[in-house]
Amino acid sequence: MxxxxxxxxxxxxxxxxxxxxxxxxxxxxxxxxxxxxxxxxxxxxxxxxxxxxEDAASAMLDPKTAAEIRALLDQQFSLSNRDHPVIQALYGLCLERALGNR
Incomplete structure (x- = not known):
């Protein structure tokens, strides 16, 4: 962050x-x-x-918008190993930037 x-x-x-x-x-x-x-x-x-x-910061958004962003990212990362630390970091960075840009 x-x-x-x-x-x-x-x-x-x-x-x-x-x-x-x-x-x-x-x-x-x-x-x-x-x-x-x-x-x-x-x-x-x-x-x-x-x-x-981070979740508290995203809660300031419209919950529907935050859920839509998470769903889109989940779809984009669906073929990735979400347990891998690098993938977790990348997902978190994408989520942070997507939520921060709304």
């Missing part, structure tokens, strides 16, 4: 690393305004947020 789309109270789903591989933030860290500013100062543009937070 882009830093500009994050809201306080969300949780990081994965550790955040700097370009040298050093851990900046651990998964499970709760997002605060101060954290977002720190990430921005370190040059981090995007992080992975726990699914519950």
């Amino acid at each position: 882009r830093l500009t789309d994050m809201a306080p109270g969300m949780r990081l789903a994965k550790d955040v690393y700097d370009p040298n591989g050093n851990v900046l933030m651990r998964s499970g860290t709760v997002v605060t305004e101060r954290l977002v500013k720190a990430l921005r100062s370190w040059g981090i543009d995007e992080v992975t947020i726990e699914a519950d937070a």
Whole structure:
């Protein structure tokens, strides 16, 4: 999720690393305004947020629209192994961008 789309109270789903591989933030860290500013100062543009937070953000949309977007993505990913981590990440990114662009 882009830093500009994050809201306080969300949780990081994965550790955040700097370009040298050093851990900046651990998964499970709760997002605060101060954290977002720190990430921005370190040059981090995007992080992975726990699914519950993403679902809460999508709930602000018309539920019918969000359901239609999910159904379309489910159809597009129907032949993919949805248990594979890369496919999960790609699906999540597609969903995030589709919901964010509405």
